[in-house]
Amino acid sequence: GNSVTQMEGPVTLSEEAFLTINCTYTATGYPSLFWYVQYPGEGLQLLLKATKADDKGSNKGFEATYRKETTSFHLEKGSVQVSDSAVYFCALNYPGGTDKLIFGTGTRLQVFP
Amino acid sequence: KAGVTQTPRYLIKTRGQQVTLSCSPISGHRSVSWYQQTPGQGLQFLFEYFSETQRNKGNFPGRFSGRQFSNSRSEMNVSTLELGDSALYLCASSPGTAISYEQYFGPGTRLTVT
Numbered sequence: 001g002n003s004v005t006q007m008e009g010p011v012t013l014s015e016e017a018f019l020t021i022n023c024t025y026t027a028t029g030y031p032s033l034f035w036y037v038q039y040p041g042e043g044l045q046l047l048l049k050a051t052k053a054d055d056k057g058s059n060k061g062f063e064a065t066y067r068k069e070t071t072s073f074h075l076e077k078g079s080v081q082v083s084d085s086a087v088y089f090c091a092l093n094y095p096g097g098t099d100k101l102i103f104g105t106g107t108r109l110q111v112f113p
Numbered sequence: 114k115a116g117v118t119q120t121p122r123y124l125i126k127t128r129g130q131q132v133t134l135s136c137s138p139i140s141g142h143r144s145v146s147w148y149q150q151t152p153g154q155g156l157q158f159l160f161e162y163f164s165e166t167q168r169n170k171g172n173f174p175g176r177f178s179g180r181q182f183s184n185s186r187s188e189m190n191v192s193t194l195e196l197g198d199s200a201l202y203l204c205a206s207s208p209g210t211a212i213s214y215e216q217y218f219g220p221g222t223r224l225t226v227t
Contacts, residue, residue: 036218043117043203043218089156098169099144099207099216103156 002027004090006104013080013111021075021107023064023090031092033057033066033073034101038087047075047088085111115140117206117219125225131192134222136204138185144168144209145187146216147179150201159202162187163209191224199226 007022025033032051036044048057050066050073057064062077073090090104118137126132138145146169147159158171162181179189185206191198201223205216 041220043220044205045218046215049215099146099161099163099205099209100158100169100171101146101148101156101205101216102158105155 002031002092002102004092004102004104006088006090006107009087009106009108011107011109013109015082015111015113016079017111019075019077019080019084019109021088021090021109023073023075023104025071025073025090025092027071027092027094029094030068031094033064034091034093035062035064035073035075036089036091036103038089038106040086044089080109080111082111082113085109117204117217119202119204119219119222121222122220123223123225125227126194127227128194128196130194131190132194132224133188133190134202134204134224136187136189136206136219138187138204138206139217142206142208142217143185144207145181145185146205146207147187147189148203148205149173150203150221151199156203159189194226196226198224200224 003026034049035047037047048059050057053068055066087106089106091101120135144163146161161169165181181187201221203221205218207216
């Protein structure tokens with residue numbers, strides 16, 4: 001079946017360090033891919049998305065490229081800030097007919113000054 | 114535009130009781146989905162409603178049910194509560210059309226079962 005695998009956390013970085021959070025997926029066809037972020041005590045916020053192979057999603061300095069050949073959608077940011085500390089979820093769905101999202105387990109990012 | 118709202122934000126119930134959670138989607142959105150978030154199981158899809166019809170359902174027992182009203186507001190109900198039902202319940206809305214990909218989440222209802 002369809003699934004999403006994320007790297008285990010927590011990821012601990014110093015401010016201004018480079019961030020990579022790995023995400024791979026198993027799915028048939030051509031799903032859409034997403035990164036959501038959850039700050040403490042809040043719901044999920046869409047961070048970025050990509051809807052077809054080789055698309056690059058970007059937002060607030062974060063980027064991820066939809067790589068069909070490696071079934072990956074790794075999240076990157078060149079210089080993290082303390083305010084980026086949160087839990088990041090990779091997810092996929094198949095548009096058209098349903099909004100069901102399949103999530104990875106989430107990766108907690110902790111950024112220290 | 115107002116975001117997705119969920120009520121109540123916090124709830125404490127006793128085993129065996131039932132509970133109803135409410136979700137108001139973004140104005141104009143016709144699709145509402147529900148998710149359960151727990152430390153052990155992560156985020157799991159419960160069900161999705163579109164134009165008052167259940168469009169998709171996850172792998173949860175029949176104790177979990179939902180409905181959607183003509184104004185797109187949705188409720189979910191859990192009967193005969195168990196300790197394992199303690200979780201954050203998240204609601205998400207979207208336009209629900211075939212070309213819509215973005216879902217917007219509410220802040221969640223934290224349910225504690227004692």
